Amino acid sequence: MKIALIGNPNTGKSSVFNMLTGLRQQVGNFPGVTVELRQGTIQTTNETHQILDFPGTYSIFPRSNEEAVVQEALCNPADPSHPELILFVADAAQLERNLLFFSQVYDLGIPVILLLNMWDRAMAKSFQIDIDKIHALFPGISVIQTNARVKLGKERILTELAQKNLAPSTTFIGPENLQTKDQDIQQADANLRLEKIRNAKLIAQKKTDQPNFSVKLDQMLTHPIWGYGIFAVMLLLLFQLIFTFAAIPMDFIDEQFVHLSNYASNQLPKGLLTNLISQGLIPGIGGVLVFVPQIAILFFFIALLEETGYLSRVVFIMDRLMRPFGLNGKSVVPLLSSVACAIPGVMSARTIADPKERLITILVAPFMSCSARIPVYTLLISLVIPKTYLFGIFNLQGLVLFGLYALGILFALLTAIILNILLKKEKKGFHIMELPEYKAPRLTNVGITVLEKVRLFVTDAGKIIVAISILLWALATFGPNSREQQLAQLKSSKQYKEASAAKQQELYAAASLSGSYMGHLGKSIEPVIQPLGYDWKIGISLLTSFAAREVFVGSLATIYAVGESGSNERLINKLREEKAPNGQPMFSLATGMSLLIFYVFAMQCMATLAVVKRETNTWKWPLIQLAFMGLIAYLGAFCTFQILS
């Protein structure tokens, strides 16, 4: 049987889903739209049911793409997600408002079970809910009190699922208006329903208006000074976790894949296939898995904040600040996460309900300087920026680094303003939002979210990343026939013969890369990048670093034959000696700054492109992003070089 889980947001719907399915669940998209669809199975004694978790909505009348999915699936019997039974989750402490949507679902005539969830909280607030009156108001259905946090009600749900007679035996108002697009009719329908529910007097509340713990906490957390202060501390904590904590497993993964790659090339018979496995496939898969710790930590943190209810307060205090940029408070977390890595940042933009605001957030997020830019920044800064102090206190190198980060943020916001003007709005957005009561987070829910996000990244974006890695490998490995002659020449040269074995290997690797198709590509783009102050060697490094920005450093090391494992020091010394054709140092201030500016703006990250493709469900946006960011990078680097040289 196909079961739909329906209900308002913040009613503990996902807790109910997790309670019923455990880990027997998977996440995908609804066909054709990027609305998250969680599917799972429920096991009763003699049957297996399929359960679909629909996005939480306040009524059947849709206000966003997410909500439109719910209306379509419920109202259209031909829809692939149309359910045979509905589990409706209602917050027992917000019963009347929740029953408004329930009454619409009831009028569809589909068998339905009403779950009065968070029963404990309603009790704590001294609500008395008259279940008999609910039965009288909605004849035919089944009503179950649940508290998914402690698995209360699971057995009863499983028992009720075996019953076959849960269909509504009448209608509440009638299904006539449920698919109308007329807003006046919608409002009249909603008003009529709510009035009828309120008149039924289902609830008696004994005590009222005791000062609420949540409200007191809010006064602190949304305070003009303390509110921002606490949020800043949270962010600091998050960055600490991502930068220091994630580095440990990331280095570990990195090392293991280097070992694995070495192992494969030593143990397998020499040949192209071995080379493909050890140099293309293994590093490619390693390049996917290395992001997992960052993604896991970020989503652990976000899920924790969301579960407790704090995230909606962040949205509340940041909303006014983000508005001038066409964004809302919900864009803050994705954008700030992108300072660590744009991949989890883009993935976390799902919380933004408004499609336009979500798209803008995704498109500008890669402008934030991510951690992969740090190796490039540090190399170039120590190469061209003198270690002096400005006004005796400001370290110039540090100032430049700060400037690069600031530039990224500035362009993210500027681009957001432009996109806000250019993109058409599908529907007038509104920002009426619940501030749910604070509650202790449930680690099961947090853990499941983390697992889901990691799984999505590895399976969906991972495929694209591995494919591009292999393509880049092929370009760097194969070369035209002329390369063989060059390599033979190198081997017979005096310089090569006199060099040590290690040096010979480095010289060979350098010649091999510069003779490859990638090398030829780098040389052929030289006329294009010359105005930026680059030569073909830098060109090759730019191309290879499309895999990931930090690859730039490794490629330079290979080309300049200092060996990838060499320290930065050795590479910097080598680069300092490098002369341009006119006899001047190749890595002048102008060239160095131009490269820095290029890396601030350029979308040099296939993994982010793959994730944007996944999140927007089309190649259109990642390609636009690639072109736009590339253009800004080129123009920025061009101006920088021309002004400074």
Added chain:
Amino acid sequence: MSNTLDTIALHELVEITSVTASPFASKLTEMGLTKGQYIKALFKAPFGDPIAFECNGNVLSMRKEEARFIEVKTA
């Protein structure tokens, strides 16, 4: 005296007298904000916008431009 919801003082209990037609009018109903209900402003975000309201034990945040569509009178 009639007022709109964006102008009321914090912690002052008011009664909703009418909801002006708007694209999100039915959304307000779905949130439980209908004529005759009592509502009060609990706290404001920095810069005074958005504002958090309590209605029927439920806390919601609303931008000022949206609260303007709700007319209220002192309860």
